[in-house]
Amino acid sequence: DSGVTQTPKHLITATGQRVTLRCSPRSGDLSVYWYQQSLDQGLQFLIQYYNGEERAKGNILERFSAQQFPDLHSELNLSSLELGDSALYFCASSVGVAGGLINEQFFGPGTRLTVL
């Protein structure tokens, strides 16, 4: 158990809908990262938050947005869903802002999103 929790575990929805994925980082971790993993794309970095502020952005679509709240939990919002958004979405957390001496990330169990 990594200490990172994600809800829900599974989500089935229809095209055009909007969903929210939730992540609670390990106690004491200030950074939260979101990743998308699909069979054809591998593990793709979406976005990072550090202590409530957006820190880095990857291949995140404009239909997707995220935020980190004062209690450090994070939410990833996916809207106008398309079939191609079906994937595993992972949240990870780390102590520091990343880079520097070490950047060990602890991954949550993921949310499996299926768009029908």
Add this chain to the structure above:
Amino acid sequence: SQKIEQNSEALNIQEGKTATLTCNYTNYSPAYLQWYRQDPGRGPVFLLLIRENEKEKRKERLKVTFDTTLKQSLFHITASQPADSATYLCALESGGSYIPTFGRGTSLIVHP
């Protein structure tokens, strides 16, 4: 363009042997390289990090080498066990970008 290459074919070995997985990269100058283990349907688990000025890192039965001239990292598991069967991902973090970029991973299958 930047590429991270890991063998897409599964590596099958017998229990007790040493498994060696390869991570090659192009158009990167990584400050760090990490290896993760991922089991089906679960999140990756961090194993080892090696810095660009380190040639080798060990942790129990695991050993990682990092050759910045060859642009390659090798990941070894000695005395492999069936429980080591999983997909192993390498990730590069270029100095300044702070974000790991992951390879597609190589599946390791250890047969009893």
